Amino acid sequence: xxxxxxxxxxxxxxxxxxxxxxxxxxxxxxxxxxxxxxxxxxxxxxxxxxxxxxxxxxxxxxxxxxxxxxxxxxxxxxxxxxxxxxxxxxxxxxxxxxxxxxxxxxxxxxxxxxxxxxxxxxxxxxxxxxxxxxxxxxxxxxxxxxxxxxxxxxxxxxxxxxxxxxxxxxxxxxxxxxxxxxxxxxxxxxxxxxxxxxxxxxxxxxxxxxxxxxxxxxxxxxxxxxxxxxxxxxxxxxxxxxxxxxxxxxxxxxxxxxxxxxxxxxxxxxxxxxxxxxxxxxxxxxxxxxxxxxxxxxxxxxxxxxxxxxxxxxxxxxxxxxxxxxxxxxxxxxxxxxxxxxxxxxxxxxxxxxxxxxxxxxxxxxxxxxxxxxxxxxxxxxxxxxxxxxxxxxxxxxxxxxxxxxxxxxxxxxxxxxxxxxxxxxxxxxxxxxxxxxxxxxxxxxxxxxxxxxxxxxxxxxxxxx
Amino acid sequence: xxxxxxxxxxxxxxxxxxxxxxxxxxxxxxxxxxxxxxxxxxxxxxxxxxxxxxxxxxxxxxxxxxxxxxxxxxxxxxxxxxxxxxxxxxxxxxxxxxxxxxxxxxxxxxxxxxxxxxxx
Amino acid sequence: xxxxxxxxxxxxxxxxxxxxxxxxxxxxxxxxxxxxxxxxxxxxxxxxxxxxxxxxxxxxxxxxxxxxxxxxxxxxxxxxxxxxxxxxxxxxxxxxxxxxxxxxxxxxxxxxxxxxxxxxxxxxxxxxxxxxxxxxxxxxxxxxx
Numbered sequence: 249x250x251x252x253x254x255x256x257x258x259x260x261x262x263x264x265x266x267x268x269x270x271x272x273x274x275x276x277x278x279x280x281x282x283x284x285x286x287x288x289x290x291x292x293x294x295x296x297x298x299x300x301x302x303x304x305x306x307x308x309x310x311x312x313x314x315x316x317x318x319x320x321x322x323x324x325x326x327x328x329x330x331x332x333x334x335x336x337x338x339x340x341x342x343x344x345x346x347x348x349x350x351x352x353x354x355x356x357x358x359x360x361x362x363x364x365x366x367x368x369x370x371x372x373x374x375x376x377x378x379x380x381x382x383x384x385x386x387x388x389x390x391x392x393x394x395x396x397x398x399x400x401x402x403x404x405x406x407x408x409x410x411x412x413x414x415x416x417x418x419x420x421x422x423x424x425x426x427x428x429x430x431x432x433x434x435x436x437x438x439x440x441x442x443x444x445x446x447x448x449x450x451x452x453x454x455x456x457x458x459x460x461x462x463x464x465x466x467x468x469x470x471x472x473x474x475x476x477x478x479x480x481x482x483x484x485x486x487x488x489x490x491x492x493x494x495x496x497x498x499x500x501x502x503x504x505x506x507x508x509x510x511x512x513x514x515x516x517x518x519x520x521x522x523x524x525x526x527x528x529x530x531x532x533x534x535x536x537x538x539x540x541x542x543x544x545x546x547x548x549x550x551x552x553x554x555x556x557x558x559x560x561x562x563x564x565x566x567x568x569x570x571x572x573x574x575x576x577x578x579x580x581x582x583x584x585x586x587x588x589x590x591x592x593x594x595x596x597x598x599x600x601x602x603x604x605x606x607x608x609x610x611x612x613x614x615x616x617x618x619x620x621x622x623x624x625x626x627x628x629x630x631x632x633x634x635x636x637x638x639x640x641x642x643x644x645x646x647x648x649x650x651x652x653x654x655x656x657x658x659x660x661x662x663x664x665x666x667x668x669x670x671x672x673x674x675x676x677x678x679x680x681x682x683x684x685x686x687x688x689x690x691x692x693x694x695x696x697x698x699x700x701x702x703x704x705x706x707x708x709x710x711x712x713x714x
Numbered sequence: 715x716x717x718x719x720x721x722x723x724x725x726x727x728x729x730x731x732x733x734x735x736x737x738x739x740x741x742x743x744x745x746x747x748x749x750x751x752x753x754x755x756x757x758x759x760x761x762x763x764x765x766x767x768x769x770x771x772x773x774x775x776x777x778x779x780x781x782x783x784x785x786x787x788x789x790x791x792x793x794x795x796x797x798x799x800x801x802x803x804x805x806x807x808x809x810x811x812x813x814x815x816x817x818x819x820x821x822x823x824x825x826x827x828x829x830x831x832x833x834x
Numbered sequence: 835x836x837x838x839x840x841x842x843x844x845x846x847x848x849x850x851x852x853x854x855x856x857x858x859x860x861x862x863x864x865x866x867x868x869x870x871x872x873x874x875x876x877x878x879x880x881x882x883x884x885x886x887x888x889x890x891x892x893x894x895x896x897x898x899x900x901x902x903x904x905x906x907x908x909x910x911x912x913x914x915x916x917x918x919x920x921x922x923x924x925x926x927x928x929x930x931x932x933x934x935x936x937x938x939x940x941x942x943x944x945x946x947x948x949x950x951x952x953x954x955x956x957x958x959x960x961x962x963x964x965x966x967x968x969x970x971x972x973x974x975x976x977x978x979x
Contacts, residue, residue, distance in 0.1 A: 284940065289936075289943065487848035497859065501866075645804070653801075
């Protein structure tokens with residue numbers, strides 16, 4: 249670690265991993281509720297558990313992004329963080345706000361939570377992923393602004409690199425687009441239309457900038473490949489991400505009462521959306537193949553390659569699978585969407601955060617890389633989580649195809665609940681894969697505490713050939 | 715890396731062959747395969763260009779067999795009008811197709827650096 | 835990547851491409867929003883419907899159901915529930931009202947929200963309004979949603 253203030257990232261990463269565990273526990277509960285409908289009813293109904301599951305995901309990814317920025321920016325800018333104190337204060341505010349919100353979901357009925365937090369003054373609650381009470385949303389804005397200010401001041405007064413500027417653009421975009429969450433018109437079509445300005449422009453827009461810059465940073469560190477080469481890739485990847493992703497928003501405007509031209513715009517541009525992920529895989533493979541050193545942190549390299557491949561698979565391939573309007577006509581709002589959502593979030597965002605944690609945690613703990621045993625345990629957890637996520641996705645895809653056929657495609661369509669009973673086998677298998685994911689996660693947490701032999705530092709590779 | 719430096723032409727042939735293989739698996743099927751055959755004919759045995767052309771041909775022939783033959787078998791055995799047929803065919807095709815794309819991607823970056831698929 | 839393709843070119847594609855498409859994205863909503871009155875059923879957007887939408891939100895209905903295909907996939911689509919229930923707001927109200935407090939053994943069940951008659955009417959009117967939104971290609975494909 250070159251700069252003292254980078255260590256604030258540790259707080260953020262610990263919180264992120266803790267909340268990740270919570271998210272997966274609720275995921276397992278939800279999976280069980282799919283097959284045992286009365287499980288924990290009425291104490292924790294499905295909608296509450298789902299809110300906890302998705303909100304914890306968003307919050308811990310934000311913790312991960314913030315931690316990543318606090319770690320990476322001082323080093324890139326070649327100066328200490330503008331204000332480590334502000335970073336610490338914001339951490340505790342964000343953690344408290346997040347914890348209180350989750351407790352609110354669990355301890356009182358949602359309508360009561362809306363009443364306590366005076367949702368009537370500025371109603372923003374009750375929309376998917378943006379269920380947080382208005383006051384929490386205001387808190388998120390304050391934390392995000394303080395964070396962007398802190399990071400921005402560090403970058404702008406220090407060395408400006410492409411990686412840090414792209415990261416900053418992504419983070420500013422994240423903060424700006426979140427503001428649409430305060431606009432909740434009575435008109436349902438308008439409501440849905442602008443809701444996507446948060447959700448889509450986050451995950452299929454500015455978050456991709458954050459992801460690409462984090463991946464580029466770790467790849468520079470572990471491969472030693474020339475920064476110029478990496479930056480060129482980074483530019484072209486994020487260019488494709490935004491060129492395809494911005495108008496790709498249109499694939500959400502097929503069936504919400506918006507004009508018909510969105511069927512064309514949405515289909516064409518979202519069909520291009522796999523390209524940036526495809527290039528990310530090509531990029532990661534290429535720089536690892538051309539690496540100039542064998543970094544002792546093998547686990548971080550594995551995570552970096554893994555996130556590139558899994559993002560391509562989950563966001564790229566599984567997104568493309570149901571994005572064209574004629575296909576989406578049948579698949580919209582079925583288990584196919586759930587399948588895509590799981591693998592895309594895991595492959596792109598979960599894994600990129602775990603990549604930077606994997607790279608930076610040992611350094612913040614005073615080592616170049618985790619000890620040999622710890623790395624083996626971590627790599628086991630990589631494979632357990634990744635393979636089980638592939639199976640979760642496959643089972644949900646199977647369920648989705650069957651659902652589409654029985655409920656929508658067939659000449660004698662079955663009702664929703666009758667169809668769900670036919671999918672039970674898939675849901676059981678998904679739950680099994682989910683439990684294995686949880687085991688993988690427990691192993692992941694364990695890897696931070698495992699003792700073992702220090703890894704030997706290898707010499708930089710001798711440059712050969714070209 | 716351990717490989718001997720290849721001359722420009724061979725590197726270009728290797729890259730083109732790997733690219734044609736990848737394109738055949740993704741957005742330009744059939745046409746890219748014909749291009750790959752043409753590239754293969756121009757290469758000299760023993761060169762890295764030849765190696766990647768053959769690799770590309772192998773990957774694509776295997777991919778075509780594994781993807782279409784198995785899918786066709788599933789449809790034949792399962793019946794065109796059974797939902798279960800489509801559950802298997804679509805899931806199978808998507809995941810296996812992607813695996814081949816990932817292999818072709820790795821082959822492409824290896825071709826760019828003038829290496830074989832596996833380092834010796 | 836080839837040496838002829840420089841970092842500067844990549845950067846320009848990034849800046850040019852994203853600014854261009856961001857402008858298009860900012861421009862298109864103007865057209866979309868202006869065209870909406872033809873499809874968005876806003877002529878039936880009464881105060882009662884707006885109150886129903888608020889109830890829909892503060893009870894987190896989207897956490898189980900989909901509405902026009904968006905939401906959770908645990909419970910039926912409600913964008914066409916008015917049609918599915920025989921174009922009867924009474925049937926919708928009766929369904930919501932009759933949910934058992936302790937659920938149904940072994941099965942998924944909607945919670946009992948203890949809505950007043952006034953609230954039930956608002957929610958039913960909101961769902962009726964949602965059903966009236968004119969959607970491209972008449973989605974969902976059939977009455978089952």
